[in-house]
Amino acid sequence: MFSHLSPQFHKGRILKREMLENLRDYPRHLAELHFLAYTDGIISGMDVAVEDGQLVVGRGIIKHQGRIYLLDREERLPYEATGKETMLKIRFDEQTTLTDFLAYETHYVLDTNMDIGTDERELGRFKLKEGAKLRSDYPYFLDLTTEYNTWNFTNVEYAGQQYPTLAPAILRYFSHELLKTKTTNAFDLAFATQGINAERVERDLILHYIGTRLGFGYRASSNPQIVSYLGRILEEAKSGDKPKQEWRASGRQRVIVD
Structure with a gap:
């Protein structure tokens, strides 16, 4: 069962091995349990x-x-x-x-x-x-x-809940630049909020966002491919192009035949 043991050091008491083991093991066990669900x-x-x-x-x-x-x-x-x-x-x-x-x-x-x-x-x-x-x-x-003379960390794996994900700095760069385009797309705004505020953005969320925004659905991709797709989204947002798939309010639609 759950327990919480805190060694008590009193004058005149014998210093027991179990008390020192508690001090030794508690920080390590705490870290291991906290990051238990994370990948390498x-x-x-x-x-x-x-x-x-x-x-x-x-x-x-x-x-x-x-x-x-x-x-x-x-x-x-x-x-x-x-x-x-x-x-x-x-x-x-x-x-x-x-x-x-x-x-x-x-x-x-x-x-x-x-x-x-x-x-x-x-x-x-x-x-x-x-x-x-x-x-x-x-x-x-x-x-x-950029190929030459630039430090490139796009391939670095950060621990995720199920799969390794991208460096948080990559998503922050993308999110800040995306918001500067003044996009009004709901997916963009929601994802940019995650990219700026979250400690990390899980890989599945990134892939679902890219697939929805570019219209090809969820697709497993490498880190460099993900960065390239995010670049395409930025170009679309800057040029004012509409996303390939948009949420539309339900209602009657008219079709005009020439």
Whole structure:
């Protein structure tokens, strides 16, 4: 049954092993239970910025093979211009046994091998020309996918309730740009509200929105395909084109035959 145990430390009382085990296990169990329904992927943070010739990986939480990893300090990695597509990976090491701990460590790798192993997760990628400057700022939504000299995180998997989903920053970029078009489409407004306010937007919701808005129905799609579809929606909203499927009030319809 449910229980809540809080150790009581009193002067003159014997410090018992069970009291220390409670302090050790409670935070870990709480985190594991809170994120139990989430898939593997980034849960929070882990944003990557470009500063002074370095990639700066922010603090965050990531889940891999059901295990929760916490990064409580930012990490910096120098990068080079090679002209080749390069991926920043977080690599999960095998378990090691220390005197007082079982350790599951990680380290970062900049790799031109674009395949992802079972012990790796992608944090982003870039293709930097010699003499160019890498950037992580995006003046418009589809600039996220610019091939050269731009930090690209569209392929990164974030933990979802059933399937991995897209980085929340992608949906925020899209939602803010969509609202600037002054769209009055009900689907656009509802989705943009989710994209801006929600901690994450589940993959199924994104796919249902895209399928409804573009008229081809629910369709499983990769992250880059999703970003491309969202770009099409923005172009339609900017040009004032009507969505392929619209909600219409019920009522009598007239058909005029010439």
